[in-house]
Amino acid sequence: MKIVMDTHVFLWWIWNSESLSNKSREILLDEDCECYLSVASMWELSIKVGLGKLTLAKPLDRFLSDHMANNGFCRLDITLPHVAGVSTLPFHHRDPFDRLLISQAMLERMPILGADKIFDAYGVERLW
Secondary structure, eight states, rough: OOOEHHHHHHHHHHHOOOTTTTHHHHHHTTTTEEEEEHHHHHHHHHHHHHHHHHHOOSOOOHHHHHHHHTTTTTTEOOOOHHHHHHHHSSSSOHHHHHHHHHHHHHHHOOOOOOOOOOGGTTOOEOOO
């Protein structure tokens, strides 16, 4: 199975947060699961660091590359079809990062691993 992680799932996994559901932990530990972090999530983290809303022990590029490698996570690049797909989505939700993740999940036929129930309004499969 292939999944795309919502940004908070990546952080909660890294920080071993109790906010992460047991099912999500099982999925992330499953050796048969390919877990993807979107460049959209990386961009979102970059903005949060720049605004001072997120503090990391390492520079963002090292934080991401180290945790991606250590956990065997794959990078999901943003393509033109992903961006164009956002334009066809209804406005159930205005968060631009989430909207791009939804488009990517739909086009790549991957479920989103995340707690945000708003994803359900788009008909994308959400695991939690």
